[in-house]
Amino acid sequence: MNILQSFKMALKSIWGNKMRSFLTMLGIIIGVASVIILVSIVNGQMSYMKDSFTSMGTNQMTVRLTNLTTRYADVDEMYQFYNDNKNLFSHMTPSVSVSATLKYGTESLDDTTVTGVSEDYLGMKDQTLDAGRFISYSDIASRQKVCVAGYYIAWKLYGSVENALDKTIKINGSAYRIVGVISRQDEDELEAGGTDDILYLPYSSAAKMNNTAKISNYVFATSDTDYTAKAKESLETFLMGIYKDDSLFRVTAMSEMLESLDSMIAMMSMVLGGIAGISLLVAGVGVMNIMLVSVSERTREIGIRKALGAKKKHIMQQFVIEAAVTSSLGGVVGIVVGSVATTLVGAAIGIDATPTPGAVIVSFSVSVGIGLLFGYMPASRAANLSPIDALRSE
Template sequence: MLQSFKLAIKSIWGNKMRSFLTMLGIIIGVAAVIILVSLVNGYMGSIVESFASMGVNQINVNVTNLTSRTVSVDEMYQFYDEHTDLFDGISPNVTISTTIKKGNDSMTSTSVAGRSEQYLDIKDYDLQLGRNITYSDIVSRQKVCVIGAYVAQELFGSADKAIDETLKIGGYAYKVVGVVEVQDEDDMEDGGTDDFVWLPYTTATSLAKSANINSYTFTVSDTDNAEEAKTLLESFLYDIFKDDDLYRVTAMSEMLDSLNEQIAMMSGMLGGIAGISLLVAGVGVMNIMLVSVTERTREIGIRKSLGADKGTIMQQFVIEAAVTSSLGGVIGILIGCIATTVVGAAIGISATPTLSAIVISFSVSVGIGLLFGYMPASRAANLNPIDALRSE
């Protein structure tokens, strides 16, 4: 085995250009698999992170209240109180389309919504200054608000200056009682993550001139119980509406699982497409090895006449093919890893070479060497020693 390996290295080194051209297909194939799979995983990973930041422990409920069939806020809270073993947060949501003003300054893209006192924890945000909306604010319909860092910066100049000041929403004055910490320094713009105003949801219903609330956000204490919590919510709402078209319950964890499945499928497909080049490279290995057998017919004849059996001859050529493809695989891995990092940085995503892509592509390259090296090796092993010695 060691002798065959040494002969393989000697043969490869003795025909550097031909060996390199043989490896080139393997190098390109392995590098392509690593680059494509790693870049796709990096890009989709950034999407998953942004998706996860929405809260994988959240369950969103949207209902269509009719005159005859309506679910009230009190009923939703009663359901929540009965299942505190599953849920650890709830917030009715009231979205308002309006402009907010401070003196002559106004903001039209700001998200204005009614929330509960638990919404800050649901979003996993922290306050920079001031206080959160409280239960007493909700009960007494206080005209107070909590604002995002961008709103504080644009209308007041800073969070310090915003606390206890007032701004106008829909023509009514609201006191700023809290400013939320900056969530995204790179997204401090109109309509960004930090461009929002939260009011007590009871105050928001008055501003929206609608007593019915159609949207709720729940959080589950354990994402493993998200499916059970979702089923309970659907059962509760069905008992009220008797029509599952009148409500929609969406568990964010389920959507994330579905997204991960799609990512895995896409990575597999792209890896398979890139892997086709490895098959083409395998044909190249086989062709070169057939040429090598033809060129070395006399050498094979001499070795056979000196007592080398079929197994030894076959082993020599299979190992030579395997070493060629393995070296190509190693070079392909190095190029793929470097290119993945460089291209990822160039397009602005965090892409790192995936271990699975490296292992699979290298294993396939070695397997291709063994598979496509078998036919030339078999041909060499079956040569008649007398005919081989006669060849020029």
């Protein structure tokens, strides 16, 4: 008996016991679908987080300082370091976060991200202007009360970008003039606290608003991501010379955070895939039990075939292929169910989740392997039956 004949007999046996075959496959279907759904959803969520980090700039690094009375780095010193290392850095800006309430007329906003920055910030973040201009060096030097509004602010408070330009907005009660509007960042939704609910001030004005004499946060952008390690080392060496204590400053490179996130994605996928894979092992036990029942039911058939000259390897082949076909069909159905469910679940929770080829290939391969592994013992039992004892079976 060749493999094709064994395959046809396996399909005939499966079709002849449709309900039992379906229940046998059900464990495989659930296991395969679970692996695909969990791994794909985790990858989709992690990809969203990764895109968020990437949008912040993989060539950027943040510097956080703890300034003391006798040990501190002022803005002029940071700019001097930046100018001395133009071969490593392309942009630099102080960064001053302001907790503020924005108001225009009777409308007010409380969730806006208000940040004091330099004239380099727009190019560093790869943002564009929809109207007007960005903050200039003269605004910073003279602490001008000007600001650049996000797209959400322009529409929420003024009705349009054109209406917002050159209008006055109150920031914690102080009047500032809007000199520019940032182009829309989120094409899907304009919402409070979103990526378009932002406001930029000259960092000198923001520091004054916060009553901050010494700025403690800076953002650097390297001229090339290949320079990240060297740029970080240069920054840390410079700051160590001032602070004499590495606990008083921290330099964080976005590219390093991205590498850590990639490792976390891989680990989470493996862990969740392994957890879901346990259901495939349980399904394998189900396949083995059903195949043992099948051997018991077909004992006389096995005896007749042996009496007619069927060899041990032919009997073995027939039952192993039947187990493999059963688990393979379950794997195919599981892939379809898992793919559809992944798309639906991803849409429901608002992420772009698609079945990953790796999850599909691994889960299907495991399902076939389980059929072969757990089908071996029943097949071996059938192959080792004595023809005489098998023919006597009722």
